[in-house]
Amino acid sequence: MKQPRILIIDDEESLRHMLSVMLRRQGYASDTAAGGAEGLEKLGQRVYDFILCDIRMPGTDGREFLRRALEQGVTAPVIMMTAYGTVDTAVACMRDGAYDFISKPFKRDEIVIVLKKAEERERLKEENRRLRSQVQEQCGFHGLVGRSPAMLDLYDRISRVAGLKTTVLIQGESGTGKELVARALHADGDRADRPFVAVNCGALPENLLESELFGHVRGAFTGAVGDKAGLFEQADGGTLFLDEVGEMPPPLQVKLLRVLQEGEVRRVGATTSRSVDVRVVSATSRDLAADCTAGRFREDLFFRLNVFSLALPPLRERLDDLPLLAEQLLQRCAVRIGRSSSSRIAPEVMRRFMSHNWPGNVRELENVIERSLVMCDGDQVTLSCLPALGGPGERHEETEENLSIKRAGQAMEISLIRRALARTGGNRTHAARILEISHRALLYKLKEYGLE
Numbered sequence: 336m337k338q339p340r341i342l343i344i345d346d347e348e349s350l351r352h353m354l355s356v357m358l359r360r361q362g363y364a365s366d367t368a369a370g371g372a373e374g375l376e377k378l379g380q381r382v383y384d385f386i387l388c389d390i391r392m393p394g395t396d397g398r399e400f401l402r403r404a405l406e407q408g409v410t411a412p413v414i415m416m417t418a419y420g421t422v423d424t425a426v427a428c429m430r431d432g433a434y435d436f437i438s439k440p441f442k443r444d445e446i447v448i449v450l451k452k453a454e455e456r457e458r459l460k461e462e463n464r465r466l467r468s469q470v471q472e473q474c475g476f477h478g479l480v481g482r483s484p485a486m487l488d489l490y491d492r493i494s495r496v497a498g499l500k501t502t503v504l505i506q507g508e509s510g511t512g513k514e515l516v517a518r519a520l521h522a523d524g525d526r527a528d529r530p531f532v533a534v535n536c537g538a539l540p541e542n543l544l545e546s547e548l549f550g551h552v553r554g555a556f557t558g559a560v561g562d563k564a565g566l567f568e569q570a571d572g573g574t575l576f577l578d579e580v581g582e583m584p585p586p587l588q589v590k591l592l593r594v595l596q597e598g599e600v601r602r603v604g605a606t607t608s609r610s611v612d613v614r615v616v617s618a619t620s621r622d623l624a625a626d627c628t629a630g631r632f633r634e635d636l637f638f639r640l641n642v643f644s645l646a647l648p649p650l651r652e653r654l655d656d657l658p659l660l661a662e663q664l665l666q667r668c669a670v671r672i673g674r675s676s677s678s679r680i681a682p683e684v685m686r687r688f689m690s691h692n693w694p695g696n697v698r699e700l701e702n703v704i705e706r707s708l709v710m711c712d713g714d715q716v717t718l719s720c721l722p723a724l725g726g727p728g729e730r731h732e733e734t735e736e737n738l739s740i741k742r743a744g745q746a747m748e749i750s751l752i753r754r755a756l757a758r759t760g761g762n763r764t765h766a767a768r769i770l771e772i773s774h775r776a777l778l779y780k781l782k783e784y785g786l787e
């Protein structure tokens with residue numbers, strides 16, 4: 336366990352010295368401050384586990400220090416040290432939020448007991464938080480967090496269809512958890528012990544995606560040095576998750592339809608087919624029905640994929656899940672980046688979260704939390720650690736910026752360029768052709784938007 340660090344605030348030099356020496360012997364690290372103002376300065380520089388603070392001091396006294404420390408969001412227990420005549424103030428300090436007080440002159444054991452008690456209370460608080468979040472985690476569903484009516488309905492629909500081989504189409508904005516839902520469908524059904532294989536159809540150029548999905552035989556194309564099983568074969572007995580299925584190029588849409596109809600795949604270059612038992616789950620953030628009407632997506636394939644559909648609500652439509660989600664994402668993130676698991680979100684940050692529109696949904700929330708956690712010094716995520724939450728979707732303010740055709744046009748260009756590059760596997764010449772602009776213009780825009 337890490338060595339607890341204590342801040343000692345007292346105007347008497349000899350007492351500061353005595354306490355530091357004594358606490359060091361007891362296994363505590365300490366810093367000292369000669370008054371309330373210096374104490375507040377120290378609080379801004381590092382995180383303390385406990386604070387020992389004298390009440391009567393010239394300048395900023397103990398009570399004033401306590402008040403300002405709590406305003407700053409300090410969560411370490413503050414133990415007041417009282418001399419003769421300040422007991423009433425000590426009691427008032429406890430009402431203000433101090434953890435305990437101890438009367439001077441005190442014996443070594445007395446101070447150690449108070450600290451141990453405070454330590455135990457902190458441990459219990461932490462344990463309580465952990466257990467609570469475990470319970471809340473269990474209230475979710477296969478890693479999906481949320482108990483809003485929309486999410487409960489979603490869990491119900493997932494459990495109904497999980498055990499069947501029915502193809503499922505998951506629709507939802509980017510970052511709403513489509514991949515998590517696909518995994519939940521797999522984990523909740525009887526294919527759970529078989530493979531779950533995921534592929535992003537928008538991330539690979541057409542020929543590569545084809546050989547990824549269906550495999551190839553040796554010599555099928557340059558570079559095909561051996562036979563290779565495709566993802567359909569790898570997922571045999573399990574689930575194949577086709578993410579961004581709306582990005583699939585039309586020639587592949589035909590081939591996918593055939594596999595779904597026949598339950599057989601033919602490796603690229605092969606003369607025979609193999610039968611596979613694969614449950615296909617696909618996802619899209621596009622309006623596929625509209626794409627069908629516009630002729631961008633095959634209607635017959637759409638019907639095949641969309642036998643059962645799951646629509647994921649955007650985060651702004653289930654804000655009642657936000658506090659729980661934010662807490663759990665914070666815990667997960669703290670573990671991932673090696674920060675204290677006692678990290679918390681300040682109430683004013685939560686209020687700010689509740690008024691944001693979250694165009695990037697849970698993924699955006701996850702990113703904001705991670706960035707804040709990196710930026711904040713203590714265990715508390717406060718407004719000052721928060722990155723700017725803005726973007727085109729701000730809820731309450733119809734800002735002038737949001738009405739700018741120029742900005743919206745740029746955002747659209749960036750999105751189209753990204754998608755074109757994803758589709759061509761980064762091939763700029765090909766991407767420029769799809770975008771119907773010159774190669775030079777594309778290079779210029781990549782530079783301008785910092786997309787290189």
Ligand SMILES: Nc1ncnc2c1ncn2[C@@H]1O[C@H](COP(=O)(O)OP(=O)(O)OP(=O)(O)O)[C@@H](O)[C@H]1O
Nearest residue numbers: 478479480481509510511512513514515620697698
């Ligand atoms: N309900 C949820 N509970 C917990 N975490 C979630 C939830 N929804 C999404 N997440 C988290 O948000 C991130 C984005 O989720 P996911 O990748 O599943 O979204 P997506 O809809 O597939 O996004 P995209 O369309 O951009 O690929 C993931 O890290 C995921 O763990």
